[in-house]
Amino acid sequence: MSTTTSEHDLFEVLDASDFTFTRRAWVDAAPARVYDLVSDVSAIGRWSPNASDVTFDQGAGPRVGAWFSGRNHKDGRQWTTRSQVVRADPGAAFAFVVGGAEDGIVQWSWTCHPRGRGTVVEQSWQLLRLDRVLGTTRCDLDALRDYMTNSVETTLLSLAQWIAETTAG
Numbered sequence: 001m002s003t004t005t006s007e008h009d010l011f012e013v014l015d016a017s018d019f020t021f022t023r024r025a026w027v028d029a030a031p032a033r034v035y036d037l038v039s040d041v042s043a044i045g046r047w048s049p050n051a052s053d054v055t056f057d058q059g060a061g062p063r064v065g066a067w068f069s070g071r072n073h074k075d076g077r078q079w080t081t082r083s084q085v086v087r088a089d090p091g092a093a094f095a096f097v098v099g100g101a102e103d104g105i106v107q108w109s110w111t112c113h114p115r116g117r118g119t120v121v122e123q124s125w126q127l128l129r130l131d132r133v134l135g136t137t138r139c140d141l142d143a144l145r146d147y148m149t150n151s152v153e154t155t156l157l158s159l160a161q162w163i164a165e166t167t168a169g
Contacts, residue, residue, distance in 0.1 A: 014138055019127035019145045024120050025156035029163045031112035031119045032091040037159070038110040038121070039094040041068050041083075047158035050074055050151050063088050067100070074147070083108075097128065105131050121159065123152045 027034055037043055039062035045052040054070035056062075066085045071078060086107070087095035093111045097104030107128055113120045125148050127134070127141070135141045 014130055014141065016127045016129050019141050020125065021145060021149050021152070022122050022124040023149065023152045023156055024122040025160050026115060026118055026120050027160045027163050028118045028167060031114050034112045034119045034121050034159075034163075035089075035091045035094060035110075037163075039088065039090075041070065041096075044070070044155075046162055047155045048151065049154050062094060065101075068096075104128050105134070121156065123156055125149075125152060 029037075041054045041056060041062070044054050050072050052071050052073070054068060056066055056068040060066035060068065062085060064085055064087065066088075067082060068085075069080055069082055071080050073079075081098050082100065083096045083098045084100040084104070085094070085096045086101050087093050087109065091112060093109065095107060095109035098106045098108070105128055107124075107126045109122075109124045109126075111122045111124075113122070125145070127145075130141075135144055
């Protein structure tokens with residue numbers, strides 16, 4: 001067996017921290033409004049090309065420890081995820097971990113920074129641990145990260161457009 005690595009590195013030698021990114025967009029709304037929108041997980045389907053039917057558990061809301069479920073779709077497949085809120089700083093930051101804080105697989109986070117009359121909103125995706133369900137090679141995980149990057153860019157553009165249209169109307 002060769003000791004060199006390649007684009008198809010063995011799953012066991014990959015490092016989850018290699019698979020992360022952040023994208024940002026300016027939106028024409030105050031940070032508090034942006035936070036209210038992104039922390040209302042039931043609204044994500046308005047902007048995300050991959051998530052729908054997202055709802056907090058009964059009695060839960062955008063606070064640390066709260067759980068919610070959502071349906072995801074990619075390449076003709078659908079599945080449901082359970083996520084737990086790990087950060088909820090009104091007007092500033094909202095984050096959740098798919099699979100829960102204790103043993104989650106991916107962290108999604110949103111941060112809001114005032115800029116002019118609006119907000120620079122950042123959305124980040126971070127692989128927390130490797131799981132074969134996401135891929136078994138570096139190539140698989142690079143492709144997943146690239147796919148999610150495109151999804152986040154679409155989400156942010158859709159959010160900015162939605163805010164502009166609802167503010168104008």
